[in-house]
Amino acid sequence: MKNKLPFTSTILFKAVTSHLLLFSAFFVWNLKAFLTHEAILARFSVIYVSSLFLLVWFVSRISIGLNQISDQIDEFTEKKYTVRKQIPGHTEINHLYDKVVNLGDRIEQTQETLESSSTRLNGILTYMTDGVIATDRRGKIILANAAALEYLNVTEKDILSRKIIDILDIAADYTFRDLLESEPELLIDAENATGEFTTLRIKFALFRRESGFISGVVAVLHDVTEQEKNERERRLFVSNVSHELRTPLTSIKSYLEALDEGAVNDPDIAPGFIKVSLKETDRMIRMIRDLVTLSRMDSDTIILEKEVINLVAFLHYQLNRFDQIVGNRDEDEKQFKIVRQIPLPPIWMEIDTDKLGQVIDNLMNNAIKYSPDGRQITVNLEQTNTQVLLRITDEGMGIPKTDLPKIFDRFYRVDKARSREQGGSGLGLSIVRDIVKMHDGFIWAKSDGKTGTTFTLVLPYTTLETETDTIADDWVGATDPH
Ligand code: ADP
Numbered sequence: 001m002k003n004k005l006p007f008t009s010t011i012l013f014k015a016v017t018s019h020l021l022l023f024s025a026f027f028v029w030n031l032k033a034f035l036t037h038e039a040i041l042a043r044f045s046v047i048y049v050s051s052l053f054l055l056v057w058f059v060s061r062i063s064i065g066l067n068q069i070s071d072q073i074d075e076f077t078e079k080k081y082t083v084r085k086q087i088p089g090h091t092e093i094n095h096l097y098d099k100v101v102n103l104g105d106r107i108e109q110t111q112e113t114l115e116s117s118s119t120r121l122n123g124i125l126t127y128m129t130d131g132v133i134a135t136d137r138r139g140k141i142i143l144a145n146a147a148a149l150e151y152l153n154v155t156e157k158d159i160l161s162r163k164i165i166d167i168l169d170i171a172a173d174y175t176f177r178d179l180l181e182s183e184p185e186l187l188i189d190a191e192n193a194t195g196e197f198t199t200l201r202i203k204f205a206l207f208r209r210e211s212g213f214i215s216g217v218v219a220v221l222h223d224v225t226e227q228e229k230n231e232r233e234r235r236l237f238v239s240n241v242s243h244e245l246r247t248p249l250t251s252i253k254s255y256l257e258a259l260d261e262g263a264v265n266d267p268d269i270a271p272g273f274i275k276v277s278l279k280e281t282d283r284m285i286r287m288i289r290d291l292v293t294l295s296r297m298d299s300d301t302i303i304l305e306k307e308v309i310n311l312v313a314f315l316h317y318q319l320n321r322f323d324q325i326v327g328n329r330d331e332d333e334k335q336f337k338i339v340r341q342i343p344l345p346p347i348w349m350e351i352d353t354d355k356l357g358q359v360i361d362n363l364m365n366n367a368i369k370y371s372p373d374g375r376q377i378t379v380n381l382e383q384t385n386t387q388v389l390l391r392i393t394d395e396g397m398g399i400p401k402t403d404l405p406k407i408f409d410r411f412y413r414v415d416k417a418r419s420r421e422q423g424g425s426g427l428g429l430s431i432v433r434d435i436v437k438m439h440d441g442f443i444w445a446k447s448d449g450k451t452g453t454t455f456t457l458v459l460p461y462t463t464l465e466t467e468t469d470t471i472a473d474d475w476v477g478a479t480d481p482h
Pocket of ligand 1: 362366367370394396397398399407412413414415419420424425426427428429430453
């Protein structure tokens, strides 16, 4: 940093040279007098030497002082703020030195304030969950925080100095001028650093200098994927509900109109029309009941009423009901065989029996609904140290692999017509999944898509120290009657 001046440029050199020139001129001018009067020459020489000595001494002090000031400024430039020992004296040089030291103090304080606010700002930007991108007044990116880089799956190097409209991929719809003029709010699709597809809401704001001059734009990126998904699902749900309710209502209306127009007096048609209308009404009631259950679950107004029961007896009790239903079926109705693979020792668990009963009911009803006549339904119960696994396997039509991940979605049906014909609402499995979740368990289905489906329900299990005789419920002691 230090630039050593050549000696010929120093004030000492210039002062000594000027002094010499002045005295030389004076000497030449009075040459005659000096040559004739030796005493005058001697006095002249004494004055010359002593004034030169004084000059050198004085100018050197000034020079040392200036050099010290220059060195001190160099150190300030290198952010070294320790002050050197001051040169003695009370001249303008000392005064100037004091001012330089003062200036250094100010610079140091400003530097500290700037650094601490910049550290604070960096900390805030780094730990913000929203992404922030700032540009210069030409729209070129000058700053991006960690969240913005993560949302857009880019590195700082990739985007610095590049145009913001290119990085956000909005150049087809907006120019940088549009951003400045209307500060729009946009939704864009992006792929984040973990490869997930996200929806980002971007708000733009101008930032200006104190003079009012626009220095650039700040874009704030907020991940609204979840919000958008919920909104989409809500819209889809409303449209599904309207559609699902309209279908049976339209059919009931047309039967009622036919009856109104005279069919009521036709004993061959009227009972059939009334039967269909009742069936459709039942379906609507079932659907509304399911919708109410789901909406209660969504709003968390359902609380589990858990009690300690013997799961083995509980399961036998539920299956005995199905055995009875199957046994009471008419000859022309589909027949089934329910095979139980349930261990003998009791399994004590704390569950909401109403809700879990609903789960078993739904899975068993589906197994019956989607299987042809004469098939077998196997119910298998297993217990490990930490889990209880209930499997319900049928030999029905199966579920295509591509549909498997979606069957627990609301209103999802593999074969819409068939499900409707069976009186299904498409909500059963989504209620099942929600109830199982409320019990901290999980459920999935497996099928080769041709024959048979297995639903596996897993519930967490811990050994309970419970006396059987403290529990008096319908299913205590229920066993396999076969
Ligand atoms: P639904 O009221 O239509 O039965 P669910 O939510 O209970 O509605 O089931 C959703 C869809 O999953 C059904 O429409 C059906 O296509 C399929 N499904 C459910 N259980 C079975 C099963 N055991 N075998 C074949 N398909 C099934």
